[in-house]
Amino acid sequence: MKPSHNGPRWLNLFSFASPMQFYPLAGRLIPLFMVAALLFCAVGLWLGFAIAPSDAQQGEGYRIIFLHVPTSWMAMFIYIVMAFWSVMHLVLRTRLSAMMAQALAPTGALMAFLSLLTGALWGKPMWGTWWVWDARLTSMLLLFFLYLGFIALTRSIDEPDRSDKAGSVLAIVGVFNVPVIYFSVKWWNTLHQGASISMENGSSMASTMLIAMLLMSLAAWMYSIATCLSRVRTLILQRESRTRWVKERIAQEEK
């Protein structure tokens, strides 16, 4: 089962599509991404909560933006990445791609949930209500349900092969639907409710705010990669528990 080495090993990227090759690589990468996440988070929070000026209209309450915007971006982005790995799985039939998709889903659901939660906490003092049937809020809620459906489906099928493929099909259907949902909800609102509360107050943002927000986004990104990789490692161990390399590895770790 040794991969063919033509040229230096680090050039042969496809050899990492094998779970056996990927497992140690992921193990080495996780601490790097975790440290990066902590660094970005520390600097971002310091910049956001200590240095950035308070907002002219919203006072100090706006500072939740440093959690709200990064989590919202990640929630949408992770679904696209999930769909990308699903296509890879269906086209190239690599098992690792499906595992990546399944490892991403809980992080995506968490991000969508945090985005909704921080949005509600922000909305209460600013708009005077926890929830508005606004286009962005509603489409994020539906995205959250799409994540839950994906997780529930892949977890309730026991055969790994079927679970992988079923999840891939669902993720692809979902990625077609996400823009449709977004625009349908947007038009639904603009057509029938008149102007609802706009969230576009970012244009006049101070540069420290923007930098803090970008740093927090990078932190969310690094955190997502780290958790996804560690979840993939668990999945690999589960799936390959009967193979020799896993048994040897576990025996080594027990020593």
Added chain:
Amino acid sequence: MSSPRFFAAIVRRDLLLAWQQRGDLLVGVVFFVLVACLFPLAIGPEPKLLARIGPGVLWVAVILANLLALPRLFNNDWQDGSLEQLLLSPAPASVMVAGKLTAHWLTTGIPLTLVAPLLGIQYGLESDTLLMLMGSLLLGTPTLSALGSIGAALTLGVRQGEMLLALLVLPLYAPVLIFGSGAVAAVAGGLSGMAELSLLAAILCGTLFLAPWLAAMAVRLAIE
């Protein structure tokens, strides 16, 4: 057998099977009527209010009735093994799925579309609104069946499949619901509603293009 003939044979077979179990078809329609009748009981029989919520309530009830009928799409054939036989035929599996969902639409979507105006009258909708209600249902229900077929195929034989089916399919139904009920509400508000109808038609084209292929992939997974 060529693909069009195979398609026609599947539609004929499924319609015959559905006709033999007419009671099952009636259950969906009765459910639709019941849900629609519960709303005036719950929120009060004020005519103006009923006319305003009518389109939305009827659309939600159609979606729930459709969801109730979805497991029937593949489940019986899967249990008695005929789905496996159908997959063995030389014609593409997507043609078989397309035939099955056409029959499913004819036996669920069409009856619901025909019953909806009666309930619309009970909600006090005007005649042009009723017409748009039927039009939007005619365009929307095939999309529901097509999207639902993917969900039904994915949850075939899965633990708590029917609960899971609702979780998978309802978020995907949201755009159809919004544009469908939006078209009716637009007509009720004095607009033409053609924009929403065009969007429904566009969604229908997109789903009809992709759904049979994806559902066929999912059906093959359940058989393996």
